[in-house]
Each structure stands twice: as structure tokens, then as C-alpha cells.
Amino acid sequence: MARVLLTGGCGFIGANLAPMLRARGHEVRILDNLSRGRVEFLDDRAAYEVVQADIRDESAVIAACDGRDAVVHLAAYGSVVESVAEPSENFSINVEGTFKVLNAARQAGVQRVVFASTGGALIGNATPPVNEGALPRPISPYGASKLAGEGYCCAFAEAYGMSVTALRFANVIGPISWHKKGAVTAFFKAIMNGDPIRIYGDGSATRDFLYVEDLCRGIVAGLEAALPRFNVFHLASGRETSVRELAEIACRVGGRPEHPIVHDLKRPGEVERNFATYDLAREQLGFGPSVSIEDAMARTWAWMQEQPR
Template structure:
């Protein structure tokens, strides 16, 4: 059997597993590399009997492992990382080793193995706090945490590998991606799954700060579409950086109100001291992503709440594998729509989730 065209590092994690599912739905074979430190094969439970997915458990810092994963691959969608600002503050050395060291290993092995293109999962954390909104790619980065520094350093490496070695690269700066396969467990969990899990358990929702801080939440199908557009664009990529977001912002207080509305209940909120490293306001200008790869956010954050809540309900009642299968079963109602462009590549846009 021929080698897969695509390698997804971190493919057993939140965004990575959604990318894998979308590629398989488009008829592609995919290789997945994950060390399972934060991901789980259960995220791919709906594909466990599929011959379209090849799994490799291993560390992106190990060049031999990465070489095995890159063999015969055309495009690497590099999602593997140690996420979370608080985690990086608690352990900056490991965050740097995995995020920077691992990414340099992926880039170096990829160019030696003849990989054509690497799509890097960057982060809006690189911007830090800025007085001007929306945030655009020409702004000078002001990272506020070790995590943000690691992501910015990786963007530089992507630019350098494109310039020196001719490896096509692009960095997708994600803004607060959320959706199915993102779990609420652990002290480093993201806001929306934490809020939903607390609401389902009828616990107070903990907000760090006054709740008037704003975020540009991006539903995961939008991020998946951005990756596939970047992977398949006929344009030659040379280390560009683009924002991937919803292009709208909402306060955390208003987010809680909307979660309560969708769930049909009034939620209790508990405000705590702000956390170090958190930015105050975030809003993206996505016009460069539209110009470069044709990206447009198709799913509003409000529309993404219902499938996210359903996933976390299933996770709480039946476990991760069952929740992942539920997502796959409902995929036709909120699927990614693929169309071949004039150059024969697969383009992708996210379709709106329909009520079920």
C-alpha cells in the first residue's frame, strides 16, 4: 500500500484528531504521530477499524521517530505541542523542549525526507496584550508567557527553513479554538470546556478576573478548514503567518450567559484573581488568511456551542471514545465541505452545524 500523503503530528489530540477525521472523510490516507502525553487514541475511536489511518506513538523530539513518520509524506500538519499558558509558566523548560525543540526536529527531518510543505499550528498568544484591535500579522509580537515565546520562536524557524532550505511552510495563528474532542479535565483545560463541564455538573463557573476580558473564539471546524486550505493551496508558501479566528470577540461574562441560554439554565459564576500571562483582549483580522489561502470563518462561535455541549455531555456520561463516536455519527450535520479547485487540489470550507 502506498504511503499516506499527510502526516498529522498531535493527531490524537483536540485539533489534530479533527483534522485526521476530515482528511479521511475526504478520501485521504493519513499517518498520525502522537506521544499521547495530552492526546488519546480514543479521539480516533470512530476510525479504529479504518485502513486509512496509520498510528505511530512517539515523541516529536526523537529524529528517528519523526523520520519514520515522515517517510513518503508530502504534507505535514504539525499540531503537536504542549499547550496552555499556565503549564508553560509552571514548567518552561519542558514547554520549550517540546514546542521549540520538537518543531525544529520536525522541520529538519521533513526537509531531509523530501516533504514538500509543513503547516505549523501557531498561536495568537504571540501577540500578547495590544492596545490596537483587531490584531494583524504586521504587529510587533509581545509575548507574555513562555508558551507564547515558544510559539513565536517556531514561527521564526518556519520562516528560516522556507528561506534557507526551500521547505514550504506557513504558520496558522490560532485564536482560542474550541469544539468537540477538547476535554475539560485537568488544571490546564481551556475556558469553554471548563465552563460547560461546570455548568453540566451544576458547579459555579470559575472566571479568572472580572470576566470583561474578551476573546475571539474559533470553532474547530474553521481551524480544520484553514489547515486543509493551507495544505492544498496551489500557491507556493514561504513562511507566511496568518490569523485563524472567528473575527468577532465576546467577553467571558457574555460567553457564560450564552452557554446558559443554550443549556436552558441560569449559571452561577465565581470570579477569582487574574492569572499571570493571560491577555486582556483578543480579536483577529483574518483578511490575510483569506487573501493567501482563501480562509473565511463559516461557523460562528455561538453555533459551535451546541455540538460542543453535546460532546462534553457524552464525555461525562460515556467516556471519550463514545463521545468521539457521537461526533463522527453527527458529522453529516456539521461536516466539512470539500470541493476540487481548478488546480485539482482539495479545498475545504466549514459548514454551519445544523440543529439536531
Template sequence: MTKILLTGGCGFIGSNLAPMLIQHGCDVTIFDNFSKGDVSYLPEREKFKIIEADIADEDAVYNAAKGVDAIIHLAALGSVVESVANPEENFASNAEGTFNVLNAARRARIKRFVFASTGGAIMGNATPPVNELSLPKPISPYGASKMAGEGYCSAFSAAYGMNITALRFANVIGPISAHKKGAITVFIRALMNNAPLTIFGDGKATRDFLFVSDLCKGILLALQKNKPGFNVFHLASGEEVSVEQLARTICKIAGKPEHEIKFENKRKGEVERNFADYTKAKEVLGFSPSVKLNDALKITWDWFLENEGPGT
């Protein structure tokens, strides 16, 4: 039984990933400060050991890591907009926090490490589709913090003989995402409250959306593959979708195709166009997303309706 330490395991991705790890025979310890996540997000929470602590506390991470076989590091502040407003907090959580987790892994002699990076934010306004050979040019503190994390992953792998995989996530959607700050959550809540959908910019900005179960399968594949050295993979759908197209699709799914959409000034730090080529992940890891965007949005909409209901 593989023993896993999962940081941020009570957040959106972690609470979807943790049960999948259990299903694959892993013994999972969750490390979370509950600033974003919640134990209630976890199904069958009795199957997990849960440690309430912060990745800012390296000794706490080290004590949690002793005796485990691998670390999956998800804990982070993930909002581009919030990183622009408060770059110090973002740096402390994402750059310094990742260093702390890596250093705890080094001290505990853990050789397998999976790091949750980002696709669009780290690439900036690179010409899409981006891949692992594209030059990262972050335009937000969030993107820069993830680039710093990748830099330390590369350095720790080379200096201490660790097998570290950095996974650059597309925009992830799916159940248990009510606390996640992003377009999908904002659009769905506006629809449930009969409020206008607000798009920042002209709506032509594009993103790459990946259903959370597909993402979790990619994380599991990276863990199982345990590629030697430091490796980077994009986990994405490979499909470019405009923000306006996304909004209109959600309106149709909600049964409100004529719902009002308004446009506001573009926000700083947000990438204009982005989608990724996941060929490398497919060839090396066997990664292949299976849930189409319309299905992913329908499942997410239904989850919000069931858990929050109209008028929340």
C-alpha cells in the first residue's frame, strides 16, 4: 500500500482526488489548513488521516511526511485576481510554501513528489497552443509563484535525487467547487440568483477547461509512472473556448439561453488566449481526457443546484 501525503487535500481538487487514491489502494494522509477547503467536502472522511496545519510550518509538514512514500502537493492560493491585489500573501503561500514542502520531503528522504503547477498563468500571453517547450512568461504574481515552484522542483530533483513531476493544470471544473473563485462558479451563481453574467473584457479571451475527474486521473498516472528526475506535463483538454462562448453555453444548460450578459473592463494579470497541447502527457503518461466540456458543465451545474439550490 503506497502511503501518500496530500497537501490541500480538503480543497476542490484534493477532495476529488483523495477518494480516487483510496480506490487505487493508497493510504492517504491529508494536510490542510482549512483556509479554503473543508472536511465536509470529503466523502467517507473516516478513511483518511487528516492533519490540520499550514505548509508555512515546515516542521509540521516534515512530521506528517515521515514514513510516507510520496507527496502530492496541491495546497496553494489559486486566484490570479487575488494575487494581483495581494502579491505578498500569494508569494508566501505558493513560493515559500512549496519550498517548505520540498524541503520537508528532502529531510524525510522522500523521492516521489508531484507538484500542482498551472498552464495559462505560468505561460502568460504565449501563442497557443502551448506545450512543454513553450517559454513561460507569467503576467501575474500567481503565475510567477508557480514558476518559482517549478524552479525549486527542478533544483531539488537535481540536487537531492528526487523524482519530481510538475503538472500544469488547465482550468479545472467539476463538483465540490463552490468555494473556488473562477468564471464557472461566478456564472453559475449569477444564473441561480437571476443576476447578469459579468465578463471582464470583450469575451474573446480563451481558456482550456478540464473536468476534475480527468485531471485526477492525470495526477494518479504521474504518481504511478514516477518518471526519473524532473518532468513537466500539461494536463489539458486541448480545446480553446472563449469566455463568452462559455457563458452562453452555461446559460443554455441552465435553461436560460437569453440570460443577460454584461461586459466590464479587463482585469490585470489575466491571460488573453490560452490552451495547451497535451501530447506529451498522452504519450508518456497515457493521459487522455474523456469528459467533454458540455457534459462537464452540466455535471457542475447539477452539483451546484443540488448543493446550493436556486437563490443561494
């Protein structure tokens, strides 16, 4: 059992991860500013200590780290599109915030940190499949901020003898995502509202989609492995899916195979192709996705049908 501080624990991934950590016997304290997350997303509010604070509030983060064995740092400004529109805010949250989380962990004597990074946005327009040896060339402020975060993770691991693991997430699908602004949520909401699905670009851009439970199992594995110094892993599906294909899957699982799909101008900062291998995570963490994109989309659609409109 570890006493874990989970930043961003009331968000999409955090609210899926928290019960999994608890089921593994870990004690979970959550730090979230509730700007987008909600305590209502948690499976059992009484099971968690929730600290409402911003990761840029250094004194609050130091206090939250007190008595913890590990930090899982999920809190972030998570949108490529928003980072292009507001690069200063993206930098403040993702770079300064990550530094303050690492520094607070150091000051509190926490030796184990898991950092939520990203695959496609960090690597940029490299020829897929990419892996941990691919040269990062981010094309958005969001991707650059995650690369900077990994840099600080590596520096803290080496300078202070900490165990820091950066996990490069694929695009995540699953329950508790109604508030998200990604393609899956947008496509499903369009179907539910009777609006055309809108694709930015010609639909040929590709992504790597991973079901949230598979992702969370990878996070737990990274936490429990407690590998020495700095390590980085891709948590991915290994499958390349075009945005057009994603929209067509959304229509099929939504029971509307002929639902209209329209195209708009491509948005800046978004990569053309992206998917990653997870060989290293499989070898060192025992990670492997178990839910196909079709099943992941069907489960997400079923969850969304249960939510109040």
C-alpha cells in the first residue's frame, strides 16, 4: 500500500483511476482546483480526502504532499487547440505547475512521482509508429509544455535520486468524459443533438485511441513498479485510426450509420499522423491494452446515454 497524492483526481482520468488505486489498497488524497473536474465524478466521495487547490499554489501542494509516499500528477491544461489560443496559461499550468509539484514532492520527501505526459503532441509530425526513442518535435504549446515537464522530471530524478516515471498517454476514451472537448465527446454529442459531426481537415489525420481502464492499469503499473531514476513509457493501443474512421465508428455504435459528417478547416497545432508502440511498457510494466476501439466507443456511448442531457 502507498499513500498517494493524485493531482487532477476529480477529472476524467483521475476519477477513473482513483477507485482502481483504492482497490489495489492504496490510500488516495486528491488535489484538484475543480475548474473542470467535479467531486461528483468520484465513485465514493467519502473514500477520499479532497484538497481544493491549484497546483501553482506551492504552499498548498507542499501541504498536500505531506505524509505521502507517491504523487501521480495528472492535473494539466490538456487541450492542443486551447494551448494555441492561450499559450501563456498553458505554460503556467503545465510547466510552472509541474515544476511546483516536483519541487513540493522533493521538499516533502516524496521519492516516487508518476507524470502524465502525451505521445502525439510531444513527438509532433514524426512518421509513426513512434516509440520512446523518437525525437520530440512538438508543434503546439501543449506538446512543448509536456516536453518541458518531462525535462524537469528527468532533472529531479537525477539531481535528487527520485523515482520519476513519465507516461505518454494516447488519446483516451471512456466514461466520465461528458465535460471533455475531444473528438469522441464532440462526435457523440453531435449525434445525440441531431447535429452533423464536424471534422477539422479532410479526416485523414490519425490518432491512437486507448480505453480509460487500460490507461489506468498502465498508470497503476508505473506507480507500483517504482523504477529507479527517470523512465518514460508510451501507453498506447498500437493501432492507427483516422479521424474519419473514428466518426464512422461513432455513428455505428450510436445507431445512426448514415449520420451526416461535414468537414471544416484544419486547426493549427494538430499533428497529421500519430500512433505509438507500447513494447517497452509491455516489457517493463506488463502493460497491454485489452479493449478495442470499437468496444471502447460502445462503452463510452452507453455511459453517455445514462447522463442527463
